[in-house]
Amino acid sequence: MAKKGILLVNLGTPDSPQTADVRKYLDEFLMDGRVIDVNPILRTFLVKGIIVPFRSPKSAKLYKEIWSDDNGSPLLYYSIAQQKLLQERLGDDYQVELAMRYQSPSIETALEKLKANLVESIRVIPLFPQYASASTGSVIEKVMRLVKEWQTIPNISFVNSFHNHPLMIKNFAENSRKYGIENYDHILFSFHGLPQRQLIKCDHTGNWCLKREGCCDTLNDTNKFCYSAQSFDTARLIAEELGLPKERYSVCFQSRLGNDPWVQPYTSEVIAKLAAEGKKRLLVFCPAFVADCLETVYEVSEEYNTEFKHLGGEHVQLVESLNDSPLFVELLQELALKN
Helix, strand or coil, X not given: CCCEEEEEEEEECCCCCCHHHHHHHHHHHHCCCCCCCCCHHHHHHHHHHHHXXXXXXXXXXXXXXHCECCCECHHHHHHHHHHHHHHHHHCCCEEEEEEEEECCCEHHHHHHHHHHCCCCEEEEEECCCCCCHXXXXXXXXXXXXXXXXXXXXXXXXXXXXCCCCHHHHHXXXXXXXXXXXXXXXXXXXXXXXXXXXXXXXXXXXXXXXXXXXXXXXCCCCCCCCCHHHHHHHHHHHHHHHHCCCHXXXXXXXXXXCCCCCECCCEHHHHHHHHHHCCCCEEEEECCCCCCCCHXXXXXXXXXXXXXXXXXXXXXXXXXXXXXXXXXXXXXXXXXXXXX
16 A cells, blocks of 8 residues: 655754865755845855855854764754654554755655655645744745656645644643743743844735734734744743743744844843843743754853853753654644644
8 A cells, every 4th residue: 555655844954063064054055045035146145155154164163062972963863753753653554754954864865765655645744833934935845846847746735834733832831841930030932033024025915014013922814824923822822831921921033144134022132131130040942943953952052041141140041842752743643644
């Protein structure tokens, strides 16, 4: 009997923390027109002429800080674990493959494996809880670009987002309880950042995004595909699961690149504000990531922790991501089986 194919896709990671591999990864990542959505000629000049040559050595040093001798990249390690655990749950009627949008294992290789086994359908699950053109949209575009060349195309379906899935909300809440939320002065929900222009492009009404105060505070029919609005909704649901009142937590966005305005408020500015208010201990969730990576393990646990201490704070504690949690594998199973 033909199997059903499941394709898990995460963002990607360099093959090693060496500068050459980091340069190769950054070049593929930043040359994606959905990531740096500007004129192709300008993008090529910025990426190949400025960003990659100067950023690669610096990023390589950071990757070396999180790279494990035994497991390598934490993002790849946990993504492989997720693939294996999901395969075990689904059984022999399914073929579960893992791919990275950038670098290895590639989407093309994973799709070829599914094609070779004549799967009757392919369910693509981008491992990004909140939809963004630069992440989920890029994965969908890449898959469609590859399969359009096939002579026989099986049924293909995509997961758009799972930002409000009850199992994800429960999983993050459970991960945080071990730290004793009552021991922290404030809770941060820090999401990966995006340029504001990418939010505006997703506003098909043309009169909502960033044109009224609090446009992302509540998810509605107008902003339901907005990355920022979905992020605020994720934070609200986790806070409700933990019984946190609004004054106890803040939503913010990290990892800016370039001078254009990005989604706000910025995590670094929120941390500075909380330190000025006399807050000493912060607990930080990163619910845009389903596997710990450079943005969580280093940016939050090291950079923001050091920055906060310099400003008079005492400690920034990261709530680990979903990683190889049984609850997350159960969530993936639900997404895989949902038609």
